[in-house]
Amino acid sequence: MSAGQFNRIDPAVTTPQLLINPAFPTYNYDVIDGVTYRIDVTQPARYTPQGQIADAQARRIVDLTFRGRPVTDTMEFVGATNNYRASGGGNFPGMDGSKIVFETVETNQEIIKDWLIAQKNVDATVTPIWSFVPIATPVQVVFESSPEAKSLTGAGTRTRHVGEGKNGFELYALTLR
Numbered sequence: 203m204s205a206g207q208f209n210r211i212d213p214a215v216t217t218p219q220l221l222i223n224p225a226f227p228t229y230n231y232d233v234i235d236g237v238t239y240r241i242d243v244t245q246p247a248r249y250t251p252q253g254q255i256a257d258a259q260a261r262r263i264v265d266l267t268f269r270g271r272p273v274t275d276t277m278e279f280v281g282a283t284n285n286y287r288a289s290g291g292g293n294f295p296g297m298d299g300s301k302i303v304f305e306t307v308e309t310n311q312e313i314i315k316d317w318l319i320a321q322k323n324v325d326a327t328v329t330p331i332w333s334f335v336p337i338a339t340p341v342q343v344v345f346e347s348s349p350e351a352k353s354l355t356g357a358g359t360r361t362r363h364v365g366e367g368k369n370g371f372e373l374y375a376l377t378l379r
C-alpha cells in the first residue's frame with residue numbers, strides 16, 4: 203500500500219518525472235521495521251491512495267525478506283501500530299480493526315519512552331529498511347522538499363538540488379541508478 207506513495211516512472215522518458223504522488227497522503231506512508239525490501243517504481247502501484255486494488259497483478263515490492271530470509275505467502279506476522287492504523291485509518295488493506303491481537307490505553311510514545319528508560323543503553327545504528335530498485339536508463343526523477351535539505355545534497359549523494367519548487371519548497375533530483 204505504501205509503495206503507492208510513488209508515481210510510476212517510465213524508464214524511456216528523459217524529461218523530469220515527479221516521484222511523489224500528490225494524491226497519496228504522506229502520513230499514510232508506513233514502513234515495517236524488521237523486514238527489508240526494494241520498491242520498483244517502474245511497475246504500477248497495486249493500490250490506490252484509498253486502499254482499493256488498482257492493479258491486482260502489480261508487484262512493486264521485490265526482495266522482501268525477514269531476518270535475511272525471503273518472506274513467503276505462508277508466513278504470518280503480528281504488527282504493532284497505533285489505533286488509527288489498526289482500526290482502518292488510511293484504508294490499508296487488512297487493517298480494519300477486525301484482527302486486533304492486543305490493545306492498550308498507553309500511547310506508542312509512552313511505550314517507547316518506557317522501553318528506552320528500561321534499556322539504559324540503546325544501539326541507535328540506522329539500518330536501511332528499504333531502497334529503490336535501480337533504473338538502468340538515465341531518468342530524471344524529481345521531488346519537492348524543504349529548502350533545508352539543500353545542505354544534504356551534492357557530491358557523494360544520490361540527490362541534487364535542481365531549482366525552486368512550489369509554495370516555498372525546493373526541487374530535488376534523485377538518481378535511481
